[in-house]
Amino acid sequence: MTTAVCPGSFDPLTLGHVDVVRRARTMFDEVVVAVARNSSKTPLLTADERVALARAAFADLDGVRVEAVDGLLADFVRQQGASAVVKGLRSGADFDAELPMALMNRHLSGVDTVFVVGDPALAHVASSLVKDVARYGGPIDDLVPAGVGDAVRAALARTGGSAR
Numbered sequence: 749m750t751t752a753v754c755p756g757s758f759d760p761l762t763l764g765h766v767d768v769v770r771r772a773r774t775m776f777d778e779v780v781v782a783v784a785r786n787s788s789k790t791p792l793l794t795a796d797e798r799v800a801l802a803r804a805a806f807a808d809l810d811g812v813r814v815e816a817v818d819g820l821l822a823d824f825v826r827q828q829g830a831s832a833v834v835k836g837l838r839s840g841a842d843f844d845a846e847l848p849m850a851l852m853n854r855h856l857s858g859v860d861t862v863f864v865v866g867d868p869a870l871a872h873v874a875s876s877l878v879k880d881v882a883r884y885g886g887p888i889d890d891l892v893p894a895g896v897g898d899a900v901r902a903a904l905a906r907t908g909g910s911a912r
Contacts, residue, residue, distance in 0.1 A: 750776045750832075752772055752779050752830055752832040752833065753779075753821070753830045754772055758798050760892055766805055767836070767867045769812060772862075777811060780812075781812060782816075783798045783815070795816050799814055799816050820856065821853055821857075830859060832859060833860070835850070836863075837864070838874070873891050882901060883904060
């Protein structure tokens with residue numbers, strides 16, 4: 749059985765993320781969505797919220813499970829017995845940002861990263877933009893899976909919209 753890990757902070761999970769995970773599932777027997785606690789980011793949604801939202805979004809997809817990740821992705825990849833890391837790309841800028849991480853993960857774990865080109869119809873969808881639109885009261889429900897928009901709005905109300 750082949751396993752891939754699809755990591756991210758998923759703050760929030762978007763339809764772009766869902767697209768990449770669903771397509772990765774056609775390439776691997778199992779995909780583990782690894783919800784990371786990124787020390788360089790201040791999340792809007794708690795790790796528990798992000799895990800719960802991802803589990804709901806992928807509940808209908810056999811062979812996909814969602815786990816929280818603390819620590820190095822390379823360690824998690826080895827623990828899962830994964831043969832690949834899967835990352836989505838929207839543009840060349842994404843590739844430029846992801847390449848050093850892919851090389852470091854290969855150095856640390858021996859596991860390569862597979863880049864999946866995102867659906868062009870979703871190329872404008874980024875978690876940071878979704879949060880910005882929501883902060884100003886704009887519509888986001890067509891950019892995220894069911895339930896995520898409500899969670900984002902509730903988190904913004906709870907935090908006063910300050911998390912970035």
